Amino acid sequence: MTSLAVQLAETVKSLGVGSVYGEPVEVEGVTLVPVALVYYGFGGGSDGRDDREGRDAESVSMSGGGGGGVTIPVGAYIKDESGLRFRPNTISLLAVGIPFVWVAGKALARVIRVLKK
Template sequence: MGSVVAASLNQNASIKNIFGEPIETQGKTIIPVAQVAMGLGGGYGQGNKKTEAGKDASGEGAGGGLYAVPKGVFEVTAKKTRFIPVSTSRPFLLGAGLGFLLGWLLFNKRAARS
């Protein structure tokens, strides 16, 4: 069972899914890039209870997951090749930091009134 899951995930984590199909337009070749992570897990257990047939109870399982995040594109021209990243998490982190700061200031202002 685990090998079926691994084969399925291996097929989904192919080079075409990490580096998408190249797109040619206006004298440029655009190659999409993604970060892909894959995980597998499995287990087997045997309990001390008996089944209806009188055998020890047991169980097994397997699973996996695939995680893909777009990272940017390679732009290839006759003169140069460059990597253009997808927007970074910097705006999110800045917004979260400002939100925490504003919350802290409002909390302190409210606490000073009391």
């Protein structure tokens, strides 16, 4: 189990900046560097019982683990003769922004309702 944790730590450490800022791409004299939000997590568990406590040798101990991650493309840095600028990915911003605005609106409606009383 310890070697698994060490292997995961090494894998995650090697992801680093390359997983957030992709490799620069040159297109017709313009350099593009993609930018993304990246997060991931891992977990594991067991039933906490020892195999020697009243279970036969053929029984399988209960344990599990898993992991996952999400990447949201935010935009790209563009470098050309006019300089360096950031171009956001509008679709991603809308996909993230619309639920945020909805939740903020619902919270504001509740605050107004409480203040009216």
